[in-house]
Amino acid sequence: DQQVKQNSPSLSVQEGRISILNCDYTNSMFDYFLWYKKYPAEGPTFLISISSIKDKNEDGRFTVFLNKSAKHLSLHIVPSQPGDSAVYFCAATARGSQGNLIFGKGTKLSVKP
Amino acid sequence: GAGVSQSPSNKVTEKGKDVELRCDPISGHTALYWYRQSLGQGLEFLIYFQGNSAPDKSGLPSDRFSAERTGGSVSTLTIQRTQQEDSAVYLCASSYRGEQPQHFGDGTRLSIL
Numbered sequence: 506d507q508q509v510k511q512n513s514p515s516l517s518v519q520e521g522r523i524s525i526l527n528c529d530y531t532n533s534m535f536d537y538f539l540w541y542k543k544y545p546a547e548g549p550t551f552l553i554s555i556s557s558i559k560d561k562n563e564d565g566r567f568t569v570f571l572n573k574s575a576k577h578l579s580l581h582i583v584p585s586q587p588g589d590s591a592v593y594f595c596a597a598t599a600r601g602s603q604g605n606l607i608f609g610k611g612t613k614l615s616v617k618p
Numbered sequence: 619g620a621g622v623s624q625s626p627s628n629k630v631t632e633k634g635k636d637v638e639l640r641c642d643p644i645s646g647h648t649a650l651y652w653y654r655q656s657l658g659q660g661l662e663f664l665i666y667f668q669g670n671s672a673p674d675k676s677g678l679p680s681d682r683f684s685a686e687r688t689g690g691s692v693s694t695l696t697i698q699r700t701q702q703e704d705s706a707v708y709l710c711a712s713s714y715r716g717e718q719p720q721h722f723g724d725g726t727r728l729s730i731l
Binding site: 509511537539541546547548549550551554594596598604605606607608609610611 | 622651653658659660661662663666674677709711716718719720721722723724725
């Protein structure tokens with residue numbers, strides 16, 4: 506049973522617009538969440554994270570929002586750039602900031618010039 | 619280099635053969651993780667080493683899979699009597715003292731004929 510779900514396999518956005526990637530989780534023990542970006546033939550690269558004690562974390566063009574009651578998080582990228590085109594993975598852990606990660610299946614983002 | 623290094627980058631082998639995959643973590647990182655990504659899936663946790671503690675093997679899919687970490691640095695993932703369902707990208711990650719985020723290598727693409 507999938508504990509971390511990314512229900513949109515793909516998303517297409519125009520350059521300059523906002524990209525919103527969504528992630529849902531089922532395990533209420535999860536307390537730390539991360540987003541990774543992956544280009545073909547490369548390993549995932551860490552983007553941004555959020556602890557369950559917060560509801561928002563921002564880093565430049567990237568903002569992650571956490572809604573604990575809905576067990577939902579989202580990654581906002583604004584403005585979107587063609588170089589943002591990649592697969593984005595949501596991940597969670599139930600051990601504070603330590604331990605192995607549980608990953609979603611990813612969302613492929615395409616940013617059109 | 620400064621990142622996580624994995625070798626080989628690609629491995630093709632016949633069903634029934636044994637394979638060894640190598641991971642060299644970032645210097646100073648005491649935690650090391652193995653994941654695998656099958657086609658169209660998210661990353662699946664396999665095993666976690668943290669310092670001198672007993673490894674967390676809870677993600678290993680069968681007793682054909684084993685891993686060791688010698689001297690607290692380099693790790694080897696061994697798959698015995700390979701099956702076609704073992705075909706996947708095997709990713710290694712490391713982190714400082716087990717803290718997030720984990721930093722990933724580019725993976726080994728394993729193909730079983």
